[in-house]
Amino acid sequence: MEPEEKKKYGEPFKHDPSFKGPIHNRSCTDIVCCIFFIIAVMGYIAVGILAWSQGDPRKAIYPTDSRGDFCGQAGTPLENKRKLFYFNIMKCASPMVLLSFQCPTTQLCVEKCPDKFMTLAKAHLNDKDFDYYKNFCKETVTRSMSAPDILREGLCPAMLIPSKSFTRRCFPDLGLKGGVVTVGNETKFKDESGKMRDAKDLVDGVKNATVVMEARQVVMKIFEDYTQSWYWILIGLVLAMLLSLLFIVLMRFLAGIMIWIIIFAVIAVLGYGIFHCYMEYADLKNEPGANVTLKELGFQTDFTIYLQIRQTWLAFMIILAIMEVIIILLLIFLRKRVLIAIALIKEASKAIRYMMCSIFYPLFTFLLLAIVVAYWAVTAVFLSTSNEAIYKVVNQSACVHSGEVCDHANYSTSKMKAECPDSECNFAFYGGETVYHKYLIALQFYNVFLFFWCANFVTALGQMSLAGAFASYYWAFNKPDDIPAFPVFSSMGRSLRYHTGSLAFGSLILAIVQIIRVLLEYLDHKLKGAQNKCTKFLLCCLKCCFWCLEKFIRFLNRNAYIMVAIHGKSFCTSAMNALNLLMRNVLRVAVVDKVTDFLLFLGKLLIVGLVGVFAFFFFSGRVKAFEDTAPNLHYYWVPILTVVIGSYLIAHGFFSVYDMCVDTLFLCFLEDLERNDGSPERPYLMPDSLLKILNKKNKNKAGE
Numbered sequence: 001m002e003p004e005e006k007k008k009y010g011e012p013f014k015h016d017p018s019f020k021g022p023i024h025n026r027s028c029t030d031i032v033c034c035i036f037f038i039i040a041v042m043g044y045i046a047v048g049i050l051a052w053s054q055g056d057p058r059k060a061i062y063p064t065d066s067r068g069d070f071c072g073q074a075g076t077p078l079e080n081k082r083k084l085f086y087f088n089i090m091k092c093a094s095p096m097v098l099l100s101f102q103c104p105t106t107q108l109c110v111e112k113c114p115d116k117f118m119t120l121a122k123a124h125l126n127d128k129d130f131d132y133y134k135n136f137c138k139e140t141v142t143r144s145m146s147a148p149d150i151l152r153e154g155l156c157p158a159m160l161i162p163s164k165s166f167t168r169r170c171f172p173d174l175g176l177k178g179g180v181v182t183v184g185n186e187t188k189f190k191d192e193s194g195k196m197r198d199a200k201d202l203v204d205g206v207k208n209a210t211v212v213m214e215a216r217q218v219v220m221k222i223f224e225d226y227t228q229s230w231y232w233i234l235i236g237l238v239l240a241m242l243l244s245l246l247f248i249v250l251m252r253f254l255a256g257i258m259i260w261i262i263i264f265a266v267i268a269v270l271g272y273g274i275f276h277c278y279m280e281y282a283d284l285k286n287e288p289g290a291n292v293t294l295k296e297l298g299f300q301t302d303f304t305i306y307l308q309i310r311q312t313w314l315a316f317m318i319i320l321a322i323m324e325v326i327i328i329l330l331l332i333f334l335r336k337r338v339l340i341a342i343a344l345i346k347e348a349s350k351a352i353r354y355m356m357c358s359i360f361y362p363l364f365t366f367l368l369l370a371i372v373v374a375y376w377a378v379t380a381v382f383l384s385t386s387n388e389a390i391y392k393v394v395n396q397s398a399c400v401h402s403g404e405v406c407d408h409a410n411y412s413t414s415k416m417k418a419e420c421p422d423s424e425c426n427f428a429f430y431g432g433e434t435v436y437h438k439y440l441i442a443l444q445f446y447n448v449f450l451f452f453w454c455a456n457f458v459t460a461l462g463q464m465s466l467a468g469a470f471a472s473y474y475w476a477f478n479k480p481d482d483i484p485a486f487p488v489f490s491s492m493g494r495s496l497r498y499h500t501g502s503l504a505f506g507s508l509i510l511a512i513v514q515i516i517r518v519l520l521e522y523l524d525h526k527l528k529g530a531q532n533k534c535t536k537f538l539l540c541c542l543k544c545c546f547w548c549l550e551k552f553i554r555f556l557n558r559n560a561y562i563m564v565a566i567h568g569k570s571f572c573t574s575a576m577n578a579l580n581l582l583m584r585n586v587l588r589v590a591v592v593d594k595v596t597d598f599l600l601f602l603g604k605l606l607i608v609g610l611v612g613v614f615a616f617f618f619f620s621g622r623v624k625a626f627e628d629t630a631p632n633l634h635y636y637w638v639p640i641l642t643v644v645i646g647s648y649l650i651a652h653g654f655f656s657v658y659d660m661c662v663d664t665l666f667l668c669f670l671e672d673l674e675r676n677d678g679s680p681e682r683p684y685l686m687p688d689s690l691l692k693i694l695n696k697k698n699k700n701k702a703g704e
Contacts, residue, residue, distance in 0.1 A: 012584065012674040019675070020475060020482075022468050022491070026568030030501030033571075037457070037504035044450040047443055048379045055382025063109070063168050066426040068391070071109035071168065081109035084169045085136055087157040104394045106154060106424060110136055113163040113170035120156050121147050136160060154424055228632065229619070229639040233646070236639075240611045240647035244654035247603060248359055251349050251658070256342050259599055263331065266602045269609040270324045277317035284310045330598065341596040347687050348661040351473040354480045358466060358488050358661075362653035365462040369455060376451035383444055395423040445515075452514045456507035463558055464503060465492035466660040468565035474668040475685060491565060502564050502571040506557040513550045520546065558660075562667050578667065585670045596662050604651040608644055615643040 028034070062070035063084035072082030087106040114136060123133035124147045134141060137156035150156050163170040251258045291310055307313075331338065352358055391411075393401045399420035411417055411425035468491030476482035484490055495503065524539050559582065560575035567574065619636040669686055676682040683698045684691060691697055 013581075013671050014675070020477075022471050022475070022494075022566050023568050026494070026498050028498050028501065029564070029568070029570040030499075030505045032501070033505040033508065034501030037453075037500070037508070040450060040453065044446070044454075047383075047446060047450075048375065051379050051382035051443070051447075055385045057381050057385055064107075064427055065109045066107045066424070068427040069109065078109045081111050082168055083110050083113055083165050084108070085110040085113065085163075086170065087154075089161065089172060104426075106157075106394070106426060108136065108138065110170070113165055114160040115162055116160065117162065118160045120150060120158055124150075133160065152422070154422070232618070233639050233642050236611055236615050236643035237646045237650060239614070240607060240643070240650045241654075243607050243610065244651045245359070247607065248352075248654055248657070251345070253349075256346060259342050259345060259603075262599070262603045262606050266606045266609070267324065267327065269606065269613070270320055270327070272613075273320045273609075274317055274324065277313045277320060280307075281310055281313040281317060284308070284313070327602070338595060338599065341599055344596050344662055344665065345599065345658065347665055348470075348658055350687075351470050351661055351665065352657065354473060354483055355469055355487050357486075358469060358657050359654065361462060361466060361488055362656055365458060366653060368458040368461075372451065372454045372458060376447060379447050380444065383440060383447060391425045391427055393420065393423050394426045395420055399423050448518065449511060449515050452511035453504075453507055456510045456514075457503055460503045460507050460557065460561055461492070461495060462656075463660055464495040464499065464561040464565045466657060467491070467562040467664045468494060470661045470664040471562070471566045471668055474665055474672075477685065494568075495565065498568065499564050502574070503561070505571040506560060506575075510550065510553050510557060513546060513553055517543065517546045517550065558663060559667060562664050565664075566668070581667065581670055581674075585673075596666075597659065600655050600658055600662070604648060604655050607651040608648045611647040612640065612644040615640045 062073050064070060065078075065084060069078055070076070071078055071084050073079065085108045087108070089105070112135075118129065118133060120133065123129040127143070130143060133156065137150075138154075141150055141155040145155075151158060162173045164173045247258065247262075287308070391406050393399065393404050393406050393416060395402045401416045401420055401423065404416070406416055406425040407414060416425075417423065465488060469487035472487050472491070473479065473483055520539065520543050524543070527535065527539075556575055556579060559578035560571055563569070563574035563578045564571065567577070569577070619639050672684055672686050676684050678684050678698045680699060
């Protein structure tokens, strides 16, 4: 870049004989934002307390009967009655099911679902049958009551149908026999009026009743898989942590060799992945139904079905092949720059050698992030379950009050009951009309926004703490004598004491962009059915723009925190200085720094690949040695995906130390080039390896 162009991006740093790295005499920055952040966090705590006082997570865990009681809740009379039974499942075919999430029929908590056909009239003739029937009736029913009286008062269902438990609810045991729908192996059954009905008449009721529970069923199966495999998932994550730590330790001594090992190992792992996908693709050639396209298959809750389709493995093979080709081409065309990047990583290894505690700093960041995530999740659950139980009128015959809100406790003596004698006041859903419930969406929005802000703040604190420590290493004239004691902890102390406002400012900007992206996704979801092509295009452009904006702000924030850690100035000033410094050296940034990031990314990819391959063979039961050890799961991809994502986060956490070290040293290196010229009065502080690569050297004094 020409000198005239460089001036567009601010004045270069001047030589300052007193500059010795991160300054110690600094003052507080961005105080106003610090105050706002403290107030926002206090409000966040208040929202959490309010949610915990109003919410009830049992609403999300247990089925609720018509009285609003929880089935299977420990310590209650319904502790052993874990399943929800519908008096008349046929009424679940009503569209009301989809609107109120509750069938307009009496629902009762029972110990087990009925397993045979039986009508109340038939059961009333025999004591043994009636004792069995009473398990599906209200407590007030007695043997002395006549069958018409029982039905008139709504104490028992008119008939029982063989049922099976599905998400703790009793649904008819439907099946297929010769292409005909059956229930309990029967194609027909007598309804409460004695009329013969086809089993297929139950399909709509079961279908509508389960529409609102499909997602919950998948979630519960996934939860069960986690309960069965959490121990092995934990072992996989520990393995990823040990591998990451081993790579970091080896890079401390063998940085250059390790980088080349990582490069060739990633190419080998991707090559094996391509081979494995091809073998799976070839093995399914003659399998019936394997040639179905993904479009024809549609969405399936059982994701293992996709692995039985040839097109799935073909897609995996193409994706891996593209990744393989891209990596090889990048290495070929950037081979010279790779050598420069390796020299920068070697210097980062030396810096980490003098401050080994920096390797474990990500564990502290993980702990803080875990607290933030846990607080957000618990608050979200309590907020979503803080509504009150709403009861509505359910009628057997015509009633003017049908579907109206009613008072369950006093319904028997109410005017509604008098006008509609055969109606009942049943639980419908959780809601409310108080001021608190009207602002529930706003509180959930505040919960999400503060989650983003706090999570970004924790990440920013880690970045600034590490940046201050590594900058003190670079600017130390005599290493390690001039490096301060406990550099990471002293840097974190400076960051919290003087620059909480700057951390909050950068985190706030990023959180605003993230919440806008969430709102765009929410808007896209809400308008999905009513969108025209123009609206879809506009939303797609907005989402793309804000995604790019988030990436740029993350990059800018990272470099701004480095400059704050070194010079102790405000966030905006530091961001501008960092951006100008990078723009004055844009070619070095685009080539050297990004190649270094790419090499470190390959290291993360290798760890994820090794652990992911091991997890795949273990949980899928492909290896006979693990058949008896691996847990029996609904979806074996659940622990595999968890281990892969967790491994990447762990590897990213450990390699983020290298990322931050390289970025800090790179900015210090660029500033060093501007401050100094290699003369005895202004010697470069960069290591000899970088001096050789740049064809620069420090000149000795005359006579030495």
